[in-house]
Amino acid sequence: MNEHKIGDLTLRLSEPVQQDVSWIGQQELLQQILACWTTVTEDDLPLSPRLVGKPGMGKTTLAQAAGKELGRPVYIVQCTMDTRPEDLLVTPVLSEKGHISYHASPLVTAMLEGGVAILDEANRMPEKSWASLAPLLDHRRYVESVIAGVRIPADERFRCCVTMNDDASTYEVPEYMVSRIQPLIALEFPDQDEEREILRYNVDFAPADLLDMTTNFLQEAHRYNLNYSTRDGINIMRYALKLNHARETDVKEAFRIAMEQILGPGADRFEERAAGLFFPGNLKDLSELLQRDPKRDEP
Ligand SMILES: Nc1ncnc2c1ncn2[C@@H]1O[C@H](COP(=O)(O)OP(=O)(O)O)[C@@H](O)[C@H]1O
Ligand SMILES: [Mg+2]
Structure with missing residues (x-):
């Protein structure tokens, strides 16, 4: 020392x-x-x-x-x-x-x-x-x-x-x-090309389709000014690749699972998220609660 x-x-x-x-x-x-x-x-x-x-x-x-x-x-x-x-x-x-x-x-x-x-x-x-x-x-x-x-x-x-x-x-x-x-x-959100490049650099073993899916997802979320970050994208990709590897889940499905587990249910329903109906962090899917017919739950 x-x-x-x-x-x-x-x-x-x-x-x-x-x-x-x-x-x-x-x-x-x-x-x-x-x-x-x-x-x-x-x-x-x-x-x-x-x-x-x-x-x-x-x-x-x-x-x-x-x-x-x-x-x-x-x-x-x-x-x-x-x-x-x-x-x-x-x-x-x-x-x-x-x-x-x-x-x-x-x-x-x-x-x-x-x-x-x-x-x-x-x-x-x-x-x-x-x-x-x-x-x-x-x-x-x-x-x-x-x-x-x-x-x-x-x-x-x-x-x-x-x-x-x-x-x-x-x-x-x-x-x-x-x-x-x-x-x-x-720091502002990166643009499409930059974000794809950042993701590619950080998860350099990811296939192109997962890279595109994640980039498009993040870019769309940025347009709604949601709190989804590049780090979330990196985590989604890494988890999706693990699911794909360990369970042979196909990439699209693996992406969806990873996205929902990392950003919460309905994370890709941008409009509702932006309106505050969903919150990151695995909270209960509020819209399902709101849409549920109360009479149906009665004994
Ligand atoms: N422009 C960039 N170039 C390279 N890596 C980036 C860039 N933007 C974000 N990252 C990656 O995103 C992740 C989160 O970045 P970090 O610096 O920890 O964010 P913050 O400090 O704002 O919370 C890191 O893995 C980092 O490597
Ligand atoms: Mg930091």
Whole structure:
């Protein structure tokens, strides 16, 4: 494990992500992140953009791909409702011999190593955790670890971006932080060719008919602005292929089963879904309930 010394303090560093990713289509988004990270004069500072979009649309992948493009190690901080300031910065760990060692979070490791930090799903964090990042994400570029009793400055090469779901399952991001995670880069649904290419890249062993079925299904759902994502498409294809393989279910039937188990019954009845009659997550088929004749159920 790598270490880094700040005065008398030794910090144990986190590992960068090893996974290799590629970003397909919408190159403009990649260019925008890289533009945020460039500096145009010696005293210019990089920006830390926030990538916003529905779950499963590729925010984390896009951020990782941008980091890879920069050629620096990439570190991901998975933010949750329970993320405390020390989780973001430095945590003390008690060893068997009873002495305390200090572990640098992926974020602090990126700061020390001049890497890229992705604060993933950062909108889930409580305000107190955001507050600990305020000096890092403005011109000061440092954090204060209360636990380790040090101020940690970021390497010049340190870059950061934040991803956020635009659903409502989260805390409000405080205004003073929003101003520090600018600009906003919004992810939109990919177009037909791009989406087919993304699916093909992620499930490269899928036959063309399943690829077309899934692409058409997702594109139609996007037209109704339903919450079906590229990730849902990937899951549907992978499950359908497993059914096809294990049970010799024909591809069309396997697609239908996979689609309904992943997105819920009636997931392809777009109009009704869009009108709120069905909900993803295997809820009971509401329209069947609504259509049922109550008299028929009487004894
Ligand atoms: N443009 C794209 N290029 C490559 N893969 C993509 C793209 N968009 C989505 N994906 C794939 O879709 C899945 C979900 O992406 P992810 O980045 O986890 O979404 P999010 O972080 O928005 O929830 C991943 O498997 C990812 O590889
Ligand atoms: Mg993500």
